[in-house]
Amino acid sequence: MAYVKKQRAISLAWTGASGAPYGIKLLQCLLVADYQVFLMISSAARVVLATEHDLKLSANPEKAREQLLSYFAEQQVELAGELIVLGKDEWFSPPASGSAAPKQMVICPCSTGTLAAVATGMSNNLLERSADVVLKERGQLILVPRETPFSAIHLEHMLSLTRNGATIMPAAPGFYHNPKSVQDLVDFMVSRILDHLGIAHALTNRWGYGTEAAQDIDN
Template identity: 90%
Template sequence: MAYARKEKAISLAWTGASGAPYGIKLLQCLLAADYQVFLMISSAARVVLATEHALQLSANPEKARAQLLSYFAEQKIALTGELVVLGKDEWFSPPASGSAAPKQMVICPCSTGTLAAVATGMSNNLLERAADVVLKERGQLILVPRETPFSAIHLEHMLSLTRNGATIMPAAPGFYHNPKSIEDLVNFMVSRILDHLGISHALTNRWGYGVDAPQNIDN
């Protein structure tokens, strides 16, 4: 398949950690911001999507693409970007090569298995290779792990990735914006990811803007 190169492009990966709503919302925001999104979905991620989001995606990339676009259309979400869903063995796709890969990539949610594979440069599939390419090309790689507690092995992998230029953003939403729903918590986390990508948004109130300071309480 031939790919038309777009000015605004990014790689996005969903893996088997809990947190499918984060990945769905992030994809929506990227497409709404007119990005070409190269989406990679692990087998375990499809299981999590079905469990947490009642979204059963086909293992066939083209069918999965159609399902996602249909899902967003049902939500009446306007999208101007381009979605490209890639299979795990599509080695001739842009994310596989430093000469063509987007300079930014987010793995959200990121399982600890994927964390380990990226930290050790395994590159056993396209998802892992895409992350390895972004690191070697000195691009921006953001990983959003969702696990608790973290073992020393997990923490060592995070430290190794951080030292090699990646950003670790655990799925740990704040509460200072007084969330009223799960969607508010999802938006908080996705807003922090978009901040690091340099993409403007209005998902949440920023600290000091639209958040009332607590009043002093006399004892």
């Protein structure tokens, strides 16, 4: 397949950790913001998507792409960007090479298995290789692990990645914005990811700027 390089491109990966709604919402926001998104989905991620989001995606990348676009169309979401779903062995795709890969990548949700693979430079599949490329090219890699509790092994991998330039953002939504629904919690976490990517959004009120924050804290 021939790829056309876009001005704004990003790699996104979904792995087998709980937190599929975070990944779906983040993908939606990136496409709405007119990004070219190279999406990688692990086999375990497809199981989680079917369980947590009632979204059963095909293992065929092109069929999965069509399913996701149909899903957003059903939600009446207007997408301006381009979605490209990649298989785990598509070694000739842009994310596999430092000469072509987007400078930004998010793994959301990120399993502890993927965390370990990236921390140790395994690169056994396109997803792991893509993360390795972003690190070696001094790009921006964000990992959103969802596990509890963390073992010393998990924490050591996070520390290693942080020391090598990655950003660890555990799926730990705040409550100071008085969430009224699960979607509010999802939006909070996605908004923090978008902040770090430098992408404008209006998902949540910012601290000090919402109506609640304007009230006297002593009242």
